Amino acid sequence: DNTPANNDEQQSDNGQQNTEKQYKDTLVWAQGADITSLDPHQGKETTAVQVTDQIFDTLTVVNAKTGELEPQIAESWDQPNDTTYVFHIRKGIKFHDGSELTADDVKFSLDRAIASAAVSYIVDFIDTVTVIDNYTVEVKLDAPYAPALRNLSVPFSAIIPKAIVEKDVDAFIKNPIGSGPYKFVEWKQGDSATLEAFNDYYAGAPATNKLVMKVIPEAAQRTIALETGEIDLAYDIIPNDLAKIRNNPDLTLFEAPSLTCYYISMNTNKKPFDNEKVREAINIAIDRDLIIDTIASGSGEAADAIIAPAVYGYFSPGKYEYNPEKAKQLLAEAGYANGFETSIWVNDNQIRIEVCQAIQAMLQEVGIKAKVEVLEFGKFIADSSAGKHDMGYFGWVTSTTDADYTYYSLEHSSQKGAAGNRSFLNDPEVDKLIEKARTSTDESVRLKAYEDLSILLKEINNNAPIYYSTITAGASAKVEGFVMDPIGYHKLTNVKVAK
Amino acid sequence: MIENDELLKVEHLKKYFDTPSGLLHAVDDMNFSIKKGETLGVVGESGCGKSTMGRAILRLHEPTSGKVLYKGEDIIQYNKVQMKNMRKKMQIIFQDPFASLNPRMTVSEAIIEPLMVQGIFLKSDKKGLNAQVDKVMELVGLAKRLINTYPHELDGGRRQRIGIARALAVNPEFIVCDEPVSALDVSIQAQILNLMQDLQDELNLTYMFITHDLSVVKHFANDIAVMYLGQMVEKAPSKKLFENPVHPYTKALLSAIPVPDPDYKMDRIFLKGEITSPINPKPGCRFSKRCLYATESCIGGDIATKEVEPGHFVNCVLA
Amino acid sequence: MEKVKNANKVSEQRSLWEDTWRRFKKNKMAMIGLYFMIILVIIAFATIVIDIATGQSFYNQHIIKQDLRRRLEGPSPGHIFGLDEFGRDVLMRMLWGTRYSLFMGTIAIVLSCIVGGVLGAVSGFYGKVTDNVIMRLMDILLAIPSMLLAIAIVASLGTSLINVLIAIAVSLIPRFARTVRASVLTVKDQEFIEAARAIGCSDIRIILKYIIPNSLSPLIVQFTLGIASAILSIAGLSFLGLGIQPPTPEWGAMLSNARTYIRDAWHVTAIPGLGIMFTILALNLVGDGLRDALDPRLKN
Amino acid sequence: MSNLLDIKDLTIYYETDDGIVQALNDVNLKLGVGETLGLVGETGAGKTTLARGIMGLVPNPPGKIVGGQVLYEGKDLTKLTNIEMQKIRGQHISMIFQDPMTSLNPVLTVGEQIMEVIINHNKITKASARILAEDMLERVGIPKERYDEYPHQFSGGMKQRVVIAIALACNPKILIADEPTTALDVTIQAQVLDMIYKLKSENNTSMLLITHDLGVVAQNCDYVAIIYAGEIVEYGSLKEIYKETKHPYTEGLFGSIPSLTVNVNRLQAIVGIMPDPTKLPKGCKFYDRCKYSKPICAEKLPDMVQLSETHKVRCILYQ
């Protein structure tokens, strides 16, 4: 349920009830980190996409409110067979420089995305892209791939103007041109980015004339800026600030279940995590609700699978019961009656560290002495890919909204190490189920496979899903039309701020 | 002059310093000798190179060129080990009793230090060391109870006694005294001068006594060398120098000394101007700019040394 | 003007250190600082003794044991400084954290003091090319912002206690090198060094017995002040997420970890913040006191 | 009223960590118009303290004028406020400090430092003050072209001349010169003293000349006061002090200086050192160094005995 509690009347303009409501010309929003790259095929970080997504459009789009797939640049599409899609490009779509978007641009963009190390994983199901005519593109797949259309809605497969990019890539990176609702104006690195309404947008000019993104790295500062009115909208509110916004009549809190699951990955290559009983013990030694209630300030939900309920293909295999007694017993059965010493790796993120510390304390209760080791992100990724960790605390966003994306990366034996399977799970049965769901286009077959898989995984316990986070944003009560995107790629096309 | 008598002979000793503004001729071609058991007084105004010369002779500054013959052997050619041994025979007493003692060493440590460094006594030989310390302290008139005091707890006179004791500890034959009393009060100065005189008599020491106080050297030295800007302008037995100064600078110097006698009518010779810079000096007499009798012949060429009477050498065209 | 003391009375003799101490004692603020530091040292050792005696069980029970339900609870009679974000007693953690703030700073400074001191002494004593090379090296270290150097080192070696120490030690080296060099230069030209040469002392002996003991006082001052800046650097590194690993109760980490709660529970940041502040204040007071006490010009 | 300056029972203490330094005890001195009074004593005897006491510049803390009067033209300077004193200083009484090297402000030009005092005491424009200052420079023998140079560009003797120029710029009635030549070479010293003498006679200035050089005193002063441990022990005309020496300390001083005119084999040094000024003995301060001392000397401080109209001495031998 992601409707904002925005039922309060607008008291401020009582005097002008009859007159037309006045709106501000500019909307200012704040996020925790700067844009990494304005190139949509490069800047895959959420903080980059939050900006570039306003500038670029994709072939398809997922409606943030309903979760349904909708057409965007592609007006419609056909699927002649399991491995072919034909997209009909909407006519009259203009890039910000005034040129028209054609099939050539689409082919160029998809090819470019496939070639980009940063984002190719989203589109590498594509074998070839062929231009049929000016407004028709044919996309051929290697193999049947059910989530294809959803993948194409991910902003990394954005369509960019071929002519401009080919002419001067560097200029394009500095001054990106897309076909989205907002034109790029300026990026002051480390400080802000400014966008301006694109009046020739195919779906009509956006609601607010100017958008300004401000970088505010300190989470607490984002809330403060919101409270002082310096900004209209703030992303990623830290849990302990949620109540402050919720209880402030001038502000609105947006909360929605996210597509992110935080989990502990246990390295099954290492003792004692090669033992299923140990893994189960750890899983039930963690009091998930306590963590959510306290550290996450109640914002989030205890996880029972590695994908979130909002993801297509989710099935609940039943909650993990917190049971330290049983955990102890399991450990004893596994031969670790006196527990053991181990470590939990985590990267330097305040909330993640706090969760790990809480888990550390909980494990201590059942006799497991775990050291929390905070690693700088690069080392964290590199060393955990190499399997040097005992346990690691990760977060995973199913950015395609399809279960395959997560299950394949995290549980398939081919993806061990660097690619995502950091528990080094190698289970033929799991592999079989993943592949089955992946290649079938029959929804019921897929859903059944995912159901079986989630039950199986809960027995294997290679990962300990902790919680599904909530995606949050705070806004001034005057902000209208803001809809949360479960991944965090909030579209601001229809947002406006009352004066 | 009997060659054997000469303990130290300095020949063409030069010491130049490389400074940012040019080559500084601190000591420029000094020649003299000192007989065993005697004292050579070296006088001259501040900055004329007295200390530098004293240090160059002990190789505390490496001389630029020249010879320092100690009993006929040129110690400039000595290597490190030979030089270290030489240091037992040649010592130095410094001008400033405050700066020349390590503030972190007690009296006995300061005296033991040379004994240990020179390997005269082993560190383990406590008895020997203590005996020597006691002996030297008694010699210079330091009470035994001061053994563990630090220099800052003592007055200037006592500190200078430590300086002397340190120099004497290794039983040297030759001591360079670099203005040992100029930092002291007259009353203390007299005590120290008496002490040094007694020590010379007792131990048959040879001194090179550097000072700018002519009345002190007159009292103390057998021979006096007058220096001006790195060069020797006059050298004579002390009596002769006072009776019959030849060089205009020596004359001016002598006339400028205030005599503590109200009836003595001073007949001052006033010099023009002030000391010129020792950096890259022009050839010729360095005193010529201030000299009342300077003539054309004073500048341009080197001035020859003349022996105006036996043992009385002068560097002046007038002589 | 030196005061001529009456050396007739042996009972009056004082060593230089006694003298310093006597002057130091007169400085009330410095004494307060010193007492504070002594108390901290006692606390640090007491907690270490408790840990050893109880085999860590006290530590496990009271320092790192969480009570998440009671997180951020304010001060109460049972917990006079309240509970932290994991429901742990802030006072207890402060006490147990003393050792890190104190000893880490000290160890880091000892390291950089030794390295920097040796470099500075060699540089000042030999001068010329040696001096130039070492001082240019120090310039380079200085030109890299110290925080950056620390971050780079910690980022590359990993965030561990030792690495944080190394990082801070390295970034403080130029400071010591410069201090020591400066005082060596002033000491070097004193006549007593020449006197040592005249009796045949070797360079090594001169450095060890004459120069270093006499360059000690500025070094001592730098030492106390250095500990202060090391503590602040550790806190700064923690702020950037590169400090000491949880749940170690290090003050800087406590402060920076709790900073998001600064508006929810004042005590979780205020207590470690004040702890750091007072410690540094005390160190500075002691440092200043030492500076005055060691300054020969102020002798009268 | 013949006495321009009349110091009565001046007592100055320094309160230090080590105790109270009795730097000056009941000092009585007077100075007539045009006269020069020499003040002689060892280091730490209280000479500078006396000078500062007259100028009202005793550093406070730790110094304090405990008692007595400094009467200048009948006015007690110790009672004046700081503002009133500022008018006296520089204009009526000037002072030259011990060390010319540090007495000049290194960051101001020498001309500025002279001009400053002129402007301060006369209501004139900068331009005319500059002319006066340039004139003053020339009078001390420095070309006025060097007006805009900084002290470090001057030699020691020139600096001292600048200091003199500053002191005499406003034609003061009294000049206090605190060891004005101790830091200088004899030849330069002679020049400087001569200059002071000349300038002083031009304006009939009175002078208090502080020194420990009995030679300087002999050549420059009309009256002499010998100070020991904060007390005047002997006072008299130049002749009286030099020819009819009374106090054992004065006698010791004369014995301590090596003389150019008289030949002695050994100096007659005073034994021992000055007492600790924080723990001055009850009786005669010179008691333990005096060769004539009697037991009573340790108990009772002898009174000043008037031997002639001008000659006074503080010693039991003359009571």
Add this chain to the structure above:
Amino acid sequence: MYKYIFRRVLMLIPVIIGVTFIVFFILNLSPGDPAAIILGDQATAEALEMKREELGLNDPIFVRYGNYMVNLVHGDLGTSYRNNLDVWDQVIQRFPNTFILAVISTLIALLIGIPTGITSALKQYSMMDNISMIIALIGVSMPVFWLGLMLVIFFSLNLKILPSQGMGVGFIPLIKSLILPSFSLGAMSAAVIARMTRSSMLDVTRQDYISTARAKGLSEKIITNHHMLKNAMIPIITAVGLQFGTLLGGSMLTETVFSWPGVGRLMIDSIKSKDIPLVLGSVIFLAIMFTVVNLIVDIVYAFVDPRIKSQYKRK
């Protein structure tokens, strides 16, 4: 003088070589693959390999350093790993922000520090002296980020008179937005300068030429302003120079707390993302600035102190 400046500028070369060498090797030899950091935890092995090749990370380290230095000589600082943008552009964009913050902080530090130091020195051992020195000490004792947060809570959140973060556009907003960050950054320097001023003033007070000035009959005001200050300034200038250098590089924490788009934050971000060219670029820039500031300090010295001026002339 020009010769001297020229020589000092030449000194930059070894400093830059040293700085780049140290930073380059620390960053490169440290674990953590820049490619992996850029691509994040969802990247495939092929993608990683592709990225590594693209960034030239597969070359031996000395070859890479050599290449870097060759480019540097040609004035090319390279492009950022992460966004392919020119490093020079990015650094130069942020530099003025750090610079202005450092300048204003220094000004604040001077405005607070020098008067405090002077009053303390003139009234040594008085109540005033003690209080101001204790306050100064407290200034040094607070972790910068803590002070920053407290200032924000008080002035922005409670009083609502100053912006809590960011850099204002336009003169008045800019000044307003500068106040809190530069104060929290300058607090420590203010303390250092105050203490420096006090001790060097006390030093000067004891000098003979001050006695001479008093003996001239000058008023205390003239003595303080004309005779003491200029002399006392010399050590203060050194302190200010060093502080300014530290502020330039050390503002990372403040910049993070106040979302100030400066080089410090750029550097932290790029270190964390192992964007080596960007780190090197910012470090070189700061090293140059540091050297230049110190050079300026030395030149200012010469103007304050004629002795030093004549030294430079001679060289």
